Amino acid sequence: MNIESALAADIQAVLKDLYGLDQGPKLDQTRPEFEGDFTLVVFPYLRASQRGPEETAQQIGEALLERSSLIASFNVIKGFLNLVIQSGNWGAFLEQHWDQDRFGFGTPKTEKVMVEYASPNTNKPLHLGHMRNNFLGYSLAQLFKAGGYDVVMANLINDRGIHICKSMLAWQRFGNGETPESSGLKGDHLVGKYYVVFENALREQSGPAIEAALQGQFQHENQVVQTRYNQAWTKLQEAKEEKQIAKIKDDIKELVRNQSELMLACQSMLRDWEAGDAETLALWKTMNGWVYEGFDSTWKRMGVSFDKFYYESDTYTLGKDLIQEGLDKGVFYLKEDGSVWIDLRDDGLDEKLVQRGDGTSVYITQDIGTAQLKYEEFAVDRSIYVVGNEQDYHFKVLFLIMERLGRSYAKGMYHASYGMVDLPSGKMKSREGTVVDADDLLQEMVDAARETTEALGKTDGLPQEELNALYESLALSALKFFILKVDPKKRMLFNPAESIDFQGDTGPFVQYSHARIRSILRSAPADWTQAPEAEEAMSETEINLLKTLAQFPDTVNQACLQYSPALVAQFLLDLAKAFNRVYNEHSFLKETNASLMKRRLKMASMTAHALRNALNLLGIQAVERM
């Protein structure tokens, strides 16, 4: 039991004795301007004590001083009872944990957790938005592992559909047999290139027709298409609001675009794919293969990994049996055209389509099926989906559906929703070429790390291989820390110029603190643990370091509960700062008192463990020197 919870237990007993209250007290850290370690706010107990705030605080303080061996003294300011911990307790805390490798981690639990993240489309290379997803997902998985859970990291790859066919068609027509080998391009970038080629060709091909259609000129042999256009055109004439006009124009553009020769060929290719056409499948496999090779190297470089891959080409037909089950149970209902719906208006949502009139799946149909599949394969108690917040509504619907279908695992489903990454210029838009490519960004960061490190010259003499690994680690820690220290739920701004900063509240700052400790420990005399225990009182900065360390277990716990690696990042900054203050104020190896040296080295060692463990929770490898 740690000091804080032991103290809380003592206070609870006192409150029961004095006022007959039976509730756990809430303790705060005492603000630095006051004397004390923990503060109890007594306002909530005034009713029970029948006294004023100061008197109540005094009374509780006196009773506590008598009862608890933890307390050295107390002081009362208004309704605040500041408690000073017997300094010996901090020594005992240090003694107990300084050499514990897994300090802060939870005890093993039987609960099984699946974290699904990454989940890319196979038509474009990864970009900055994916990186936030990947870093969050991997970190959440590490957090739950640290919390003692059995974790499966899953990746559901969207490897089929019209967007994949676009790349395939463009390559077929304009590729001249280009391959990653022949072009020297990374596979995912090569396929992405043809996706862009397709979009450009499509724009060229359908541009004039769109222009004409927006002027009211559109002729099509298909009567249905013609009617839809005519209706839209009529609406456009009547529309007054700017927003509405833009929407109708978009509809018309899409209608015309979909009738272009390229789009028709693309749709035909998708039908061939679904029919199992050998040639189409072969091309699909080849090009997806290139993409996977590219993704694998990017994931590896980003330091993320997966235990299980799902592919939409396998799962896109799933869920139909559950649709039938839902119809039988009366959870879903049929419309005249044969489409299947669920009415979620009781839960404040809308009616939602779950299967098309022709019996084919929509997005959510697959998700229903995949949820069931995950449960059957892994018996997961908790299933976490790391997906952007633009899908908040979708997951609300999905989880409600699973609940209404009576799935026991529905309550364990959670959408780890995160905000978009904005650039100083605004939203990333692939059409405007403002996306930040993952591979480019990684390389820029590595180059920056090398330049900074070389300029400082502290690593001279290390073998090149080690240096390269160091640059990778430092670059990654800067990037991951920059992204993970922000509350996942909030949208965040990524300024490429500033993110490369290695000073202040950054990953390299934490790494630096760790490397500095490791350097001390490497140079420590072999027999330092032999010295007698120190009797001297600790300084305030030393106690502050131990207080910060003591918060690690609770931080891990809270980070799991809130699905927020940001809490760990903030803790890392607190801890590194707390240590750096001690470092600045006291000596370690230069300390002439052997007992004090021993105590400080224990603190250094414990801090290094905690830093390394917490960094690992963010998916960052701690470096030994820098």
Added chain:
RNA sequence: GACCCCAUAGCUCAGCUGGAUAGAGCAUCUGCCUUCUAAGCAGACGGUCACAGGUUCGAGUCCUGUUGGGGUCGCCA
């Protein structure tokens, strides 16, 4: 139009389930390396917590409304 999320220092962000005089980093300015890693430490400057009400002994935090920003409401995924 309906619903969801967000708004804290010039900039980027913390602020735990309501608690004392709202905190960091960057930027600007001042100090500290012949001593264990200065990617560090210490200090200064900088705030009507978007606005208006309300609940409370106490509100950046909870409720209502307003404004501003983003998202969703596709038989796209």
